[in-house]
Structures are given as C-alpha cells and as structure tokens.
Amino acid sequence: MKIRLIDIAHARSGDKGDTANIGLIAREEIHYPILKKYVTAEKVKSFFGEMVKGEVERFELPNLGALNFLLHGALGGGGTKSLMIDAQGKTYAAALLRMEFEIEETV
Amino acid sequence: MKEPIRIASGQGFWGDLLTAPRAQVTKGPIDYLVMDYLAEVTMSIMQKQKRRDPKLGYAKDLVPLIADILPDCVEHNIKIITNGGGVNPQACAEAILDNARKLGVKGLKIGVVTGDDILGRIDEFRSNGIDFRNMETGEVVSTIADRISSANVYFGAFPIVEALQMGADIVITGRTTDTGLTLAPMIYEYGWNEDDWDKLAAGTIAGHIMECGGQATGGNFSADWKNVPDLENIGFPIAEAYADGSIVITKHKDTGGLVSQQTVKEQLLYEIGNPNNYITPETVADFTTIQLSDDGPDRVKMSGVKGEPCTDTYKVSMSYTDGYTAVSTLTYTWPDALEKAQAADKILRKRLQNLGLQFDEIRTEFIGVNACHGHLTAIPNPINEVALRFGVRGNDFESVERFGKEIAPLILTGPPSVTGFAGGRPKPSEVIAFWPALIPKDAVQPSITIEQL
Incomplete structure (x- = not known):
C-alpha cells in the first residue's frame, strides 16, 4: 500500500550552523518499524536532492519511536550568512512529511 | 530536603513571550525560575553594544522583567537563574540591584558568574598552544583571527551551584549552557556529585526540554496543532525534579497549551546531533535511554536516563x-x-x-x-x-x-x-x-x- 509520511509520523526541525536536523517521530508504536525500514538516510538524501549539498546522517531512538536526521549543507551557509527565508530549517520537518512511498505491510 | 523541586522555564530565547515569567511565578508553586537568553548570534550583538557603552552588553529587557516579578519571588522564596548577563553579567547584576533598592527589597543576594568571555585572551591561549581548530571543518583559527567579534566558553551548571551555595537568590551568568540553568538547582538541592553521571544526564535532558520554553508545551507542535487548547495563554514548561533523577515535565493548571509524550518528544529531538552523545560540560547524555510515561493530565514522566563521564574540554563559540x-x-x-x-x-x-x-x-x-x-x-x-x-x-x-x-x-x-x-x-x-x-x-x-x- 502507498502511505504518506504525515499520516504515520510527526516531526520538528532546526539548525546547527549549516546543518539542519529533523526529528521524525512515529505517531503510534506500530509505525516505528515502518519508519526505520523505509525512511533511510539514502532515501532522505535523494528526496531533498539539490536542497541538501552534503551528506544525510540517520540516528535511531527506538525508545522514543523516533529517528533523527542530520542534513549537512542544507541551509545556504547557515546563521546570518544564509540568504534563505528558512535559514534555520524550521520548515524542513514539514517538507519531509510530504514524502510518499509504497510499503509491503498494512497499517 | 524538599522533594520534588519545581523548576520553571520563563524565557526560551531573547525576545520570547514577555508575560511568561510573571505567569510562572504567580499561577502556581515553583522553586526556581530559569531563563535562557543566549543564542550564538546574541553574544556578538552584545559585544557590539558593550563596545559602544561599557555598562551594556546584556539582555536589557531582563532588568525590568525581574523588577516586575521580584516582590513575588521574594515573598514565595523563588530563586531566579539566567544567562541573560551576556558579555557583561556584572553590569546586569548592578542594574537589577538598583531596581531592587528602589522596590525596597532587603538583603537580596545576586550571584554573578563570569570568566567565560575570552575575547581578550585569544592570543594568550594561542601562544600557549591551544589551537581553537574548527570542530566542524578542521580549519585553523588563524584564517579568522583578525575578525573575531566574540569568544565565549560554555560553562555548565557547577558555577551556578557554587553561587547558590553562597546564598544567591538570583544567579546571573554569561555564556552558560541552556541545559545547565535547569540542572544546577537539582545538583544544589540534592547534593548530586560530579560523577553522578546518570543523574546529571537526566537533569541535562530536562534542561533540553525546558530550554525552548513553549516548544515543550504545545507551541510549534506538528503532531496535532489544531487541538492544542488556548495557545494565547500557553503555560511554559515546569520540570518537577526528584532526588533519584526522575523528572516530570508539566505546566501550571489553568494555563493553555498541552504537555503530552508527543509534545515532549518533539522538543527532545529539537536541534540534537548524535543522540547517544549529547555532550555538556557535566556529562555525556544518552537520549536513547530516555523512558517516557504518562503521569496524569499534562504530566509526562521521564526516567531511566544514562550518562557517561564528561570530557576534559569546554566548547568555545567564537563569532567573526x-x-x-x-x-x-x-x-x-x-x-x-x-x-x-x-x-x-x-x-x-x-x-x-x-x-x-x-x-x-x-x-x-x-x-x-x-x-x-x-x-x-x-x-x-x-x-x-x-x-x-x-x-x-x-x-x-x-x-x-x-x-x-x-x-x-x-x-x-x-x-x-x-x-x-x-x-x-x-x-x-x-x-x-x-x-x-x-x-x-x-x-x-x-x-x-x-x-x-
């Protein structure tokens, strides 16, 4: 079945220099394995494409049913250097929640 | 020993909701009010202000804000801890004392923590072999040495603890970690040791939840923002800390907003890097050990936190x-x-x-x-x-x-x-x-x- 990330997860994002972080959290416990299996660092990197110049790192927090992503080189230099309206990556969480993908499981 | 102690967040950044500190002090019982003022860019702005006027260089709105709540804080024995002293904590403390005098407050003690501002000592440190290599890029500092506009060491909770032990009712610091403001009263009240890594990590993570004010209590909440009640009257977070290191995140009754596992989780993940390795001056906290559970309406309990021994370095933030x-x-x-x-x-x-x-x-x-x-x-x-x-x-x-x-x-x-x-x-x-x-x-x-x- 096809799912939209926003239906199974919520998220918050912010900045550290030129790196954006996105905390992606399963809405229900049963959704965490889906996030872990399908929302890989590679998939997030290719999803954001040219918006992220550097690497994407992923960390797992099974205790919170959550994943933390670091998007390096995503903020146009970061801080007061960046010309982006979203220089602090505040809306990157919502951007990630736009992701849609096919899963083998039913939820 | 008083248990639990209630530590309330009054400001999450310089420019936050000005009505929040008064609400925290008057809408229910608290023991400590902590206010975080310092973002990275703030230090540089404050250095510029201090260059223009040696009596400035701190969060100016802190002075009338404290004057407004001081009589209530004195009456209810609420201690105030803030890093709003910026690059001039001494001048900030003096301005607050001036106001207290006018208000007729007697016997007030203000603890002042300094020593974090190393802007004038960079050359000295460099000649002693400290290279200030950029932690992220590995570059050497000589490329920016002539353009540095601020340089501050991130001190943690222990200098604040010392000020509290000296009897301070208010503690004004320069660049103290956001998390240290919340952790300090726990160390002070419960006599935690410098190697109580798990407890220090628990207090640190509580500080992380508190450091952005209303972001822990229903503000900027992606999971279900439409159903957060009364955001116009949002209650800022309160950490109810226990001696064993367990902590309940809550807010005052009859305030707006919401405390749930979801609101707490969103803030826990806010602006973190490797969750196994959250480094502060006191410890290295492991976010993957946090256990959350419901503890009644608008109450989330956090327990099980593990910490590792602290590193032998402080972080320095320079701006140029x-x-x-x-x-x-x-x-x-x-x-x-x-x-x-x-x-x-x-x-x-x-x-x-x-x-x-x-x-x-x-x-x-x-x-x-x-x-x-x-x-x-x-x-x-x-x-x-x-x-x-x-x-x-x-x-x-x-x-x-x-x-x-x-x-x-x-x-x-x-x-x-x-x-x-x-x-x-x-x-x-x-x-x-x-x-x-x-x-x-x-x-x-x-x-x-x-x-x-």
Whole structure:
C-alpha cells in the first residue's frame, strides 16, 4: 500500500550552523518499524536532492519511536550568512512529511 | 530536603513571550525560575553594544522583567537563574540591584558568574598552544583571527551551584549552557556529585526540554496543532525534579497549551546531533535511554536516563564578521503573478550585472510558490499573489548597499500589479559567522561573586 509520511509520523526541525536536523517521530508504536525500514538516510538524501549539498546522517531512538536526521549543507551557509527565508530549517520537518512511498505491510 | 523541586522555564530565547515569567511565578508553586537568553548570534550583538557603552552588553529587557516579578519571588522564596548577563553579567547584576533598592527589597543576594568571555585572551591561549581548530571543518583559527567579534566558553551548571551555595537568590551568568540553568538547582538541592553521571544526564535532558520554553508545551507542535487548547495563554514548561533523577515535565493548571509524550518528544529531538552523545560540560547524555510515561493530565514522566563521564574540554563559540547581506521583497498579484515575479527577477539581475556590482551569492525565492520546500512542492494554479524575495551577499559593502537602491525603481520600471515595498531601501547587515572550537577545562576558571543589597 502507498502511505504518506504525515499520516504515520510527526516531526520538528532546526539548525546547527549549516546543518539542519529533523526529528521524525512515529505517531503510534506500530509505525516505528515502518519508519526505520523505509525512511533511510539514502532515501532522505535523494528526496531533498539539490536542497541538501552534503551528506544525510540517520540516528535511531527506538525508545522514543523516533529517528533523527542530520542534513549537512542544507541551509545556504547557515546563521546570518544564509540568504534563505528558512535559514534555520524550521520548515524542513514539514517538507519531509510530504514524502510518499509504497510499503509491503498494512497499517 | 524538599522533594520534588519545581523548576520553571520563563524565557526560551531573547525576545520570547514577555508575560511568561510573571505567569510562572504567580499561577502556581515553583522553586526556581530559569531563563535562557543566549543564542550564538546574541553574544556578538552584545559585544557590539558593550563596545559602544561599557555598562551594556546584556539582555536589557531582563532588568525590568525581574523588577516586575521580584516582590513575588521574594515573598514565595523563588530563586531566579539566567544567562541573560551576556558579555557583561556584572553590569546586569548592578542594574537589577538598583531596581531592587528602589522596590525596597532587603538583603537580596545576586550571584554573578563570569570568566567565560575570552575575547581578550585569544592570543594568550594561542601562544600557549591551544589551537581553537574548527570542530566542524578542521580549519585553523588563524584564517579568522583578525575578525573575531566574540569568544565565549560554555560553562555548565557547577558555577551556578557554587553561587547558590553562597546564598544567591538570583544567579546571573554569561555564556552558560541552556541545559545547565535547569540542572544546577537539582545538583544544589540534592547534593548530586560530579560523577553522578546518570543523574546529571537526566537533569541535562530536562534542561533540553525546558530550554525552548513553549516548544515543550504545545507551541510549534506538528503532531496535532489544531487541538492544542488556548495557545494565547500557553503555560511554559515546569520540570518537577526528584532526588533519584526522575523528572516530570508539566505546566501550571489553568494555563493553555498541552504537555503530552508527543509534545515532549518533539522538543527532545529539537536541534540534537548524535543522540547517544549529547555532550555538556557535566556529562555525556544518552537520549536513547530516555523512558517516557504518562503521569496524569499534562504530566509526562521521564526516567531511566544514562550518562557517561564528561570530557576534559569546554566548547568555545567564537563569532567573526564575514561580509554583508541585504534582502528585499516585492509582491505581485494575479494575473500572471509568478511570471511577473520571474520577469522582475531577470530584470533585476541584469541591472545588477550592468552596474558591475560584486556579490558572492544572489538568491531569489518566490514566497507563496516554493520558497521553503523548493522542488518538493507542485506550483499552485492559479496563483493569487506571490512575493519575490531577492537577496545578495558579498564582502564589498558598496555593492551590497548599491543593490538596495535597485528595488523601488522596479515598481515603476518593471512588471505591473506590484506592491509591498514598505520600510524603505534594504540596508546591508553584517554577516556574523560562527567558529565552534574546544578549550581544555583547566585553561579557564569560572569566577563566582556575590553582590548584596
């Protein structure tokens, strides 16, 4: 079945220099394995494409049913250097929640 | 021993909701009010203010804010801890004392923590072999040494603990970690040791939850923002800390907002890196050990936190000047709103080129279309209106300033149905860039003094 990330997860994002972080959290416990299996660092990197110049790192927090992503080189230099309206990556969480993908499981 | 102690967040950043501290002090019982003022860019702004006037360099609005709540804090024995002292905690403390005197408060003790401001000592440290290598890029500091506009060591909770032990009712610090403000009263009240890693980590993580104020209690909440009650009256977070290191995150009754596992989780993940390795001066906290459970309405309990021994370095944050930016916005309406904005963008770029101006970067965004989410979003059709946001960055001040004179002419010499040019020509603003580095803990000593009425 096809799912939209926003239906199974919520998220918050912010900045550290030129790196954006996105905390992606399963809405229900049963959704965490889906996030872990399908929302890989590679998939997030290719999803954001040219918006992220550097690497994407992923960390797992099974205790919170959550994943933390670091998007390096995503903020146009970061801080007061960046010309982006979203220089602090505040809306990157919502951007990630736009992701849609096919899963083998039913939820 | 009092247990639990209730530590309330009053400000999550410099510029936060000004009514929050008074609400925390008056709407229910608390023992400590903690207020975080310092973002990285703040230190550089404060150094600039201090250069202009040696009596400035701290969060100025802190002074009337504390005067407003001080009588209540004295009456209910609420201690105040804040890093709003910026690069001049001493002057900040004196201004607060002046007000307290006028209010007729007797016997007030203010603890002042300094020693974090090392702007004047960089050369000394460098000649002693501390290289301040950039933690992120590995670059050597000599490339920016002549442009450094602030340099501060991140001290933690222990200098604040010392001030509390000396009897301080209010503690004013410079660059203290956001988390240390919340952790300090727990160490002080429960006598936690410097190697109680798990407890220190628990208090640190509680500090992380508290450090952005209303972001833990229903503000900026993505999971279910429509159903957060009474945001106009949002209650800021309170950490109810127990001696064993377990902590309940809550807020005052009869306030708006919401405390749930979801609101707490969103804040836990906010602006963290590797969750196994959250490094503070006191410990290295492991976010993957946090256990959350419901503890009644608007109450979430946190337990099970593990910490590792602290490192032997402090983080140093330096800021340096790195050119100029200017940004301006014009709004175009139907019909053909986007086409008009795109045409204006092209005209503007050509005019800047014809003028021979020098920029390192030019950026155009179309607000209402794709400014935030770029190619991830489909272009809406039809577009009612779109804001053309145009920005330049460069080292040549004259070029950045000259750019500012090219915006208003576009209204009469470009595409039609354009408006929204208020506020005058965009002025160049200085870029403040950051240089994160490390310094051995034994190279710097915090200084703790008490000012008394």
